[in-house]
Amino acid sequence: MIKKNSPIPIYYQLEELIKELIEKGELKPGDSIPAEREYAEKYQISRMTVRQAFTQLVNDGYLHRIQGKGTFVADRKIEQPLQGLTSFTEDMKARGLKPGNQLIHFEIIPATSQIATQLAIQEYGPVYEIKRIRLADDVPMALETNYISANLIKGLTEQIVNQSLYAHIEGQLGLLIDHASQVIESSIANQIEAQYLKIKKGTPVMLIQRNTYLQDGTPVEFVKSAYRADRYKFMIQMKR
Ligand code: 16G
Numbered sequence: 424m425i426k427k428n429s430p431i432p433i434y435y436q437l438e439e440l441i442k443e444l445i446e447k448g449e450l451k452p453g454d455s456i457p458a459e460r461e462y463a464e465k466y467q468i469s470r471m472t473v474r475q476a477f478t479q480l481v482n483d484g485y486l487h488r489i490q491g492k493g494t495f496v497a498d499r500k501i502e503q504p505l506q507g508l509t510s511f512t513e514d515m516k517a518r519g520l521k522p523g524n525q526l527i528h529f530e531i532i533p534a535t536s537q538i539a540t541q542l543a544i545q546e547y548g549p550v551y552e553i554k555r556i557r558l559a560d561d562v563p564m565a566l567e568t569n570y571i572s573a574n575l576i577k578g579l580t581e582q583i584v585n586q587s588l589y590a591h592i593e594g595q596l597g598l599l600i601d602h603a604s605q606v607i608e609s610s611i612a613n614q615i616e617a618q619y620l621k622i623k624k625g626t627p628v629m630l631i632q633r634n635t636y637l638q639d640g641t642p643v644e645f646v647k648s649a650y651r652a653d654r655y656k657f658m659i660q661m662k663r
Contacts, residue, residue: 425466433468434475441476445485445496456486456494482627484653497653501559505659508603508635510589511557511565522587523558527619529581531573538570541634541645549573553584556619557648563620564655567648575643592643600643603635607657616649627652 425436444450457465459473477494480486487497503514515522533547542550553569569588571579576592583591592598610630617624633646 425468427468433466434472434479437462437466437468437473437476438479441480442485450496452496452498454496456496458493482653484651487653500654500656501564502656502658505605505657508600510587511567512587512590515559518559520559521561523561524585525556525558525563526553526581526585527556528552528554528568529584534570534572538645542570542572542642544572544574551576551579551584553579553588555584559654562654563651565648565650566616566619567646570645571643575641588644598643599638601636601638603633605631605633607631609652610649612649620649620651622651622653629655629657 425433425440427433429436441450441456450456456477459470459477462468462473463470477486477488481488481494484497484500486494488494501514501518501520509517512522530552531549532552534542534544534550536546538550539546539548542548544550549572551569551571551573553571555567555569556563557565557567569584571588573579576596576598579591589600593600608630610628612620612622612624612626612628614624616622616628617626620628622628628649629652631646631648631650633644633648634642635644635646637643
C-alpha cells in the first residue's frame with residue numbers, strides 16, 4: 424500500500440512495492456508491467472511519480488524498457504561469489520550460461536609506469552593490452568582490459584584470447600594462477616563503456632581492478648573492467 428502522508432517519498436514506496444512483487448516471484452522476468460497511467464490511477468498518484476519509480480527500477484536492473492512496447496521485468500542479476508579466484512568463463516559455465524568474448528583490441532604496447540608497477544616489470548617493457556567484451560548468453564556483461572607481460576606469457580594470439588585466458592595460462596602453459604586482489608568501486612558508464620555494453624551513457628557500472636599472481640608472487644595480469652551494475656551483483660560470505 425502507498426501511504427500518502429508518510430515521510431517516505433511516494434516514488435520510493437512504489438519502487439519498494441514493485442521490487443517486492445519481483446522478489447516474491449509474483450512478477451517474473453519477461454512479464455510486462457502495467458503502464459504508468461494504470462499505476463497512477465490505481466494509487467491516485469501522478470504519472471511523474473510513477474515514472475520516477477520506474478526509472479529507478481530500470482537503473483537498478485529490476486525493469487527494462489523496450490521502445491514502443493513497454494516496461495518489462497528484467498532477468499535476474501548474476502550473483503557472483505567473491506570467495507574463489509575464478510575466470511569469467513568458469514563463472515558463466517557454473518551458472519549454465521554460455522560464455523562469450525568479443526575481442527575489440529589486441530596489441531603489444533610498451534608498459535606505462537602504472538602498468539609496469541602493477542606487473543612488476545620495467546617501464547616500456549612489452550605488455551599485451553587486450554580489450555574484450557565479455558558476454559553471457561550473448562548479452563554484454565563487462566568490458567575488460569587485461570595487461571599481461573609478453574615476456575612472462577609468450578605467444579598470445581587473437582585466437583587464444585578469444586577463448587579463456589586462464590585456461591590457456593594453466594592448461595597450455597602449465598602456470599598456476601594462485602591468488603588475486605580485487606578492488607570494486609561504483610561509477611557510471613562513459614561513452615565507450617556504454618557503447619560496448621549496449622547501455623545508456625550514465626548507467627551505473629562497477630569498476631573492478633584485479634591483480635592476479637602466480638604461486639611465487641609473480642604478477643600474471645593486471646585487469647581493469649567495467650561490469651554492468653544492472654546485470655551483476657557480488658556476494659561475499661562473512662564469519663564472525
Ligand atoms: C575475470 C577476471 C579477469 C580475468 C578473466 C579471465 C574479474 C573482475 N576479472 O573476468 O581478471 O582475466 O576472468 O577469464 O573477475 P577467461 O579465462 O574467461 O578469459
